[in-house]
Amino acid sequence: MLDLSNFDLSSIPVKDSMIDAEIVAHVQLQNPLEHALLVLTKTGYNAVPVLDLESKFCGIISKSNIVEEMFGIEQIEVSRLHEKKVEDVMESDVPTITEQDSLEKALHILINYSFVCVVDEEEKMQGIYTRREILKQIRNEFYRQQSK
Known part of the structure; x- marks a missing residue:
């Protein structure tokens, strides 16, 4: 049985496993919706x-x-x-969260979103943290326990 009692999500910073902004697909505020649909x-x-021209996080488009x-x-x-x-x-x-925030904070947000944006003090996007990443952390802890 998986025992996560010693797995402290509050001690693991987001920056250790976030996806860097440089490789994250995004759109800009002024893009037409047809461009956003194409990207998605x-x-x-x-x-x-969604970012502005200075890479400041503005929201999410789905x-x-x-x-x-x-x-x-009457029609589409x-x-x-x-x-x-x-x-x-x-x-x-x-x-949003910051690089210094813990995985525990990210986990609470990821209940309602598939990803959360990581921003700096000026709201510039630094990356994203995904449900997949938190599940990988839990899986890795499970395997670590299994090898004991």
């Missing part, structure tokens, strides 16, 4: 961070945000994707 489709992600915007009163209006910008439909009230 080509990467296979359901959501990506496929659902975009698809919902396409629905007109794909032309609206060219007219609307990412900033018009993105979620802006999204929690």
